[in-house]
Amino acid sequence: MLRFILLEVIWNNLISNVIKFTDEGGKLEISLNKVDNYAIVSVKDNGCGISEEVGKHIFEKFYQGDTSHSREGNGLGLALVKKVIDILGGEIFVESELEKGSKFIDKLKLGENE
Ligand SMILES: Nc1ncnc2c1ncn2[C@@H]1O[C@H](COP(=O)(O)OP(=O)(O)OP(=O)(O)O)[C@@H](O)[C@H]1O
Ligand SMILES: [Mg+2]
Known part of the structure; x- marks a missing residue:
């Protein structure tokens, strides 16, 4: 459950940024x-x-x-994304x-059975 919430933080911020920094029709x-695990x-x-x-x-x-x-916004989105990726064991x-x-x-370590 916690993993899903953390993953949502990543996608939510990255996609919100696309909407914010891309013109209409983009x-x-x-x-x-x-790739591997x-x-x-x-x-x-x-x-x-x-x-x-x-x-x-x-x-x-x-x-x-x-x-x-x-x-x-406040310039916090990507700082949070980076923290979450560190917690999950990955890189951005x-x-x-x-x-x-x-x-x-994003390179995210897969869990068991993923
Ligand atoms: N997809 C993108 N295209 C262009 N610039 C981007 C993109 N994503 C992030 N940036 C740049 O990186 C900066 C930091 O992004 P971040 O998400 O941390 O902050 P924010 O979007 O400005 O504010 P917040 O996320 O707190 O609403 C942005 O202010 C912008 O300059
Ligand atoms: Mg943002």
Whole structure:
């Protein structure tokens, strides 16, 4: 049960960010693959993208790279996602290009029978 709640925190934040940082009519792609004992989940958008400098800080508490959206939220979402992934035993990576989009890749250790 706790695991489901924690996983929901991850998807909820990543998908909310896509909605927030991608213009209307944009695209969201989610993929799930199993590699060894890990689930690899990627959440990809074609939104505003993240610069290299901003990308260095996005997992820090209260950091918001895009000031035009700073009134929406507190910059806590990705810090929480990172904490949850640490608890579950995994890793998160981001690939992004300004004006092109972002891809968040989660590597999560699978439980028994998963
Ligand atoms: N999919 C995305 N596309 C572009 N920029 C993103 C994306 N996801 C996160 N970011 C950048 O990373 C910053 C931190 O994200 P985070 O989710 O922690 O904060 P937030 O969305 O601004 O606020 P909160 O999550 O508290 O509502 C964002 O302010 C934004 O600059
Ligand atoms: Mg957010």
